[in-house]
Amino acid sequence: MQRTTMDLWVGLFVVMGVIALMILSLKVGNLNVYNPSQSYVISGNFENIGGLKVRAPVKSAGVVVGRVTDIQFSTQTYDAVVTMSMDSRFLFPKDTFASILTSGLLGEQYIGLAAGGDEAMLKDGDKIMKTNSAMVLEELIGRFLFNKASEDDSL
């Protein structure tokens, strides 16, 4: 087949496009950090999830180890059931403590995992028993005012 300079330019164009896509997925995106194909699913019941959303990160020691895949309301226990997809490279003990935290003052909410000391590890479909709800500002202020009032009464 006859080769022309036009072919060279078009080839260069295609190479540039492919490189751009690769930069987007590797440098801009987080393809290398978290691979959802190798994962296991765990869940936990939270009394109050605050502003937690689906796709929020699950972090342990600040490192992203999974993502929230589903949030449902349970009518049996009247609390929120949060399903998390975890990277299968990271296994956590059965008595891991899960709490809903906020990154920064106005940042997004995420689930923080603090590993326990149990020998057995969490498997696919397991449930985290120890959970801590999100901090709701109104409740916090209410509790503070209530404490203040009871202090004043005792004087």
Next chain:
Amino acid sequence: MLLPRRLVSGIQHIGHRVIEGVWRLGVASRFFILVLLKSGTSLRRFNLVIRELYFTGVLSLIIIVVSGLFVGMVLGLQGYETLQKYGSESAVGTLVALSLVRELGPVVAALLFASRAGSAITAEIGLMKATEQLAAMGMMAVDPIARVVAPRFWSGVISMPFLAAIFSVMGVFGGYLVTVVFIGVDEGSYWSQMQSAVDFRFDIMNGFIKSCYFGVAVTAIAVFEGYDAPPTAEGVSGATTRTVVTSSLVILGLDFILTAFMFRGVS
């Protein structure tokens, strides 16, 4: 009861316009199917597509690269101005990357592509029709849809996703240039916050799919307007204008529909 004559003619005019529009839409749909059916030849003789790729893709690179760079730089500046009020200027990378990858990359690249390459395709095919080159091809038993229209259509469909990706990358680089190099935002937090916020499947793949849809829409409109243009100088100029106007509107409308489907219920 007799309605005033002017009112009747006004209603008739509206009705005529609507029927004409529906008619044209039908012809356009039939033409689109015809192009798809006859694109076998152009895919076998891929040289034809490569030639058109040069005109639609390679020659659009300069405008895409430069505008991507400047859009990213403006996003960085504006984002920094607002975010630094809340002391979270390190999130500027997230802002630049998400707005580019999800929306601005595909949409602005498609708008530029419509005015840069779409109008050229329409004018070229329209002029070929006006100078009876298409009719001459038909005389020689060469199907003009397979030989002229299909390669242009496929070149647009192929080059649009690449152009959108290049636009996004240049925008992210432009934002980096302004916020990190000029203003002095921490480089590590620029990239790391971006990486933790941009998801491959939800953000990058959806942006990619969007740009594929836009590529099909813009080039389908461009080749149809060219093929359907009245064979006069005035007709070709009108068709070129219609290509840019219609494809811009279609891009924005389609973008809303696609965004509603893709990002509904996602933070």
